[in-house]
Amino acid sequence: MLKLIQIEFLKLRRRTFVWIMMFSALIMPFLAYLLFKYAWDTGGDPVQFYKWSAFGLTLFIVLPVVLGILSTMLMYNENQYDMLKQLWIVPVSKMRYFFSKFFVVLIYSVCFMLVTAVGSVIFSILLGDIAFDWQNVLFLIRKCLEIGVITAFAMLPILAIATTQNGYILPVAITLIYAFLGSIIVSINMYIHPLSSMAVIVARNGDIPGLNNTQVISIPLAFLSIFIWGIVSVLLANVALARRK
Amino acid sequence: MRTLLWAEHQKIRRLSFVWIAIFATVMVAVIVFLSGLTDNDGIRDIDTIGWYMAVAQPLATFFVLPAVIALLGSYMICREEQENTIDSLRLIPVNEAKLTIAKMIITLVYSILFYLLLFAITFFTEAALHFSDLSIGMVMNFSKAYFLDGICIFLAISPIIALISYMKKGYWIALVITEFYSFIGLFTSTSNTLKALYPITAVFTISGYYEASTFQVMLSCISLLFCVGLAAVTLAGMNKCK
Numbered sequence: 001m002l003k004l005i006q007i008e009f010l011k012l013r014r015r016t017f018v019w020i021m022m023f024s025a026l027i028m029p030f031l032a033y034l035l036f037k038y039a040w041d042t043g044g045d046p047v048q049f050y051k052w053s054a055f056g057l058t059l060f061i062v063l064p065v066v067l068g069i070l071s072t073m074l075m076y077n078e079n080q081y082d083m084l085k086q087l088w089i090v091p092v093s094k095m096r097y098f099f100s101k102f103f104v105v106l107i108y109s110v111c112f113m114l115v116t117a118v119g120s121v122i123f124s125i126l127l128g129d130i131a132f133d134w135q136n137v138l139f140l141i142r143k144c145l146e147i148g149v150i151t152a153f154a155m156l157p158i159l160a161i162a163t164t165q166n167g168y169i170l171p172v173a174i175t176l177i178y179a180f181l182g183s184i185i186v187s188i189n190m191y192i193h194p195l196s197s198m199a200v201i202v203a204r205n206g207d208i209p210g211l212n213n214t215q216v217i218s219i220p221l222a223f224l225s226i227f228i229w230g231i232v233s234v235l236l237a238n239v240a241l242a243r244r245k
Numbered sequence: 246m247r248t249l250l251w252a253e254h255q256k257i258r259r260l261s262f263v264w265i266a267i268f269a270t271v272m273v274a275v276i277v278f279l280s281g282l283t284d285n286d287g288i289r290d291i292d293t294i295g296w297y298m299a300v301a302q303p304l305a306t307f308f309v310l311p312a313v314i315a316l317l318g319s320y321m322i323c324r325e326e327q328e329n330t331i332d333s334l335r336l337i338p339v340n341e342a343k344l345t346i347a348k349m350i351i352t353l354v355y356s357i358l359f360y361l362l363l364f365a366i367t368f369f370t371e372a373a374l375h376f377s378d379l380s381i382g383m384v385m386n387f388s389k390a391y392f393l394d395g396i397c398i399f400l401a402i403s404p405i406i407a408l409i410s411y412m413k414k415g416y417w418i419a420l421v422i423t424e425f426y427s428f429i430g431l432f433t434s435t436s437n438t439l440k441a442l443y444p445i446t447a448v449f450t451i452s453g454y455y456e457a458s459t460f461q462v463m464l465s466c467i468s469l470l471f472c473v474g475l476a477a478v479t480l481a482g483m484n485k486c487k
Contacts, residue, residue, distance in 0.1 A: 017417055027425055031432050039435055045281045057428070061308070065424055069417065164329060169320065173265045173313060177272045184280045 004092070004100035005107075012104065014066045018073065027110045028062055029053040029119035032197055036127055046124060046136040054113070054122040054140060055208045057214035064195055065154045067109055068175025071215040074101045075162035075171070084244055094241040098234070102159060106152035108232070112222035115146035117141050139207075146202055153226055154182075160233035190215050190222070197222035202245055224234065249339070249347035257351060261430050262320060266313050270359050273305045274366040294378045298367045298387045302394055302454055303434075305363055306445065311427040312420055314359065318352035318406035319419035328349070342480055345410045349476075352406065357395030364391035386453065393452035400469045401444035402426070403476035411479055441465050444472050 032053035182195030200222040281291030430445035448464035
């Protein structure tokens with residue numbers, strides 16, 4: 001398994017776009033910096049700044065879209081050059097193949113959120129309003145790691161859909177819809193969609209103010225939602241890969 | 246040019262992409278409808294006259310439609326290079342800049358059609374919910390706004406499509422850039438000057454979604470013209486390189 005993951009990363013080395021995409025991790029910290037510099041005031045509260053730079057739209061839109069595109073690219077490359085036949089001949093277990101892709105997404109997601117955390121700290125220092133405090137930085141890193149890990153699991157349905165398709169357009173379109181639905185459905189029911197369920201877990205104990213003020217918080221239910229979606233996705237990927245000759 | 250447009254139209258008819266884009270537009274409408282079902286002090290947003298038609302425009306624009314339209318445009322352009330059909334076209338010979346312009350015109354037409362589809366869905370839903378409360382003036386205003394959204398969004402993203410046609414193999418870049426480009430509009434909409442200047446939000450100033458002064462409308466027109474100019478310069482540069 002480790003060898004498969006290593007091979008996946010070796011393949012990614014040649015795809016500069018994947019690494020360029022990592023820079024989008026700095027978009028939200030930069031926008032939050034501009035917003036608090038010229039329009040709003042943090043009142044010296046670092047969590048207010050981090051909410052915009054790392055926890056808000058990064059959680060619902062930026063990271064899911066980036067991971068959706070990455071998942072699609074990972075699956076599309078092999079389909080495009082008809083590499084799957086050769087992989088099955090080696091032979092590579094179909095589920096191992098799927099999970100090697102998933103681990104790449106997971107590691108990328110964690111790295112993406114760490115870059116966001118570093119960007120948030122740098123821009124919060126540049127802002128000048130917020131005093132540098134290790135406790136706040138550790139809180140930010142802990143939450144970013146949580147988001148990074150759970151989002152990868154929440155994106156399993158997109159990875160599974162990308163497995164079923166030869167092209168990239170449908171998975172990419174579904175990624176956009178999926179992220180959009182995740183951000184909208186928060187106000188209706190947080191436990192239907194994996195991304196909104198993730199928000200419940202990340203914002204537990206009122207850690208992130210304003211993320212959920214109306215609904216009853218149930219962490220087990222949120223985990224159950226992500227787990228069910230994950231299991232269904234793995235089954236779908238299993239069926240799709242089994243059909244591929 | 247007419248032949249090129251006809252050929253592009255014939256090619257796009259066979260693409261599943263158009264159906265996927267229609268699916269994305271319908272899904273956006275469904276999601277916005279779902280968000281309107283939440284209670285605000287006992288009143289659901291969806292029960293407010295005109296709410297659905299008004300809110301679907303910015304949400305679809307900030308999150309989904311520009312990326313889908315840019316992907317369509319860049320896909321049409323990059324596909325020729327990817328499937329090596331561009332070599333046959335060069336042998337005919339076809340002027341590549343004209344070919345790109347034809348593809349961009351088709352993208353513009355589809356951009357308008359996607360927005361009009363969104364309008365049709367929102368209008369028929371509003372009509373089903375409270376037909377007697379809708380006025381002709383309001384419906385005409387919204388239909389005009391959606392039509393202008395379709396045109397202006399294409400103009401706003403035209404530099405990205407032109408850039409992709411210059412780079413040839415960059416449909417992923419088109420998607421990512423356009424998604425963030427439209428998404429940043431959420432932030433620029435907080436400032437009066439920025440929302441008139443930033444191309445994505447300038448679309449709403451022109452279409453009438455934002456209440457704007459004549460000066461702001463002029464700023465928005467200049468902003469979109471700048472986008473068109475940028476796209477034209479890129480295409481001209483491409484033609485020179487050949």
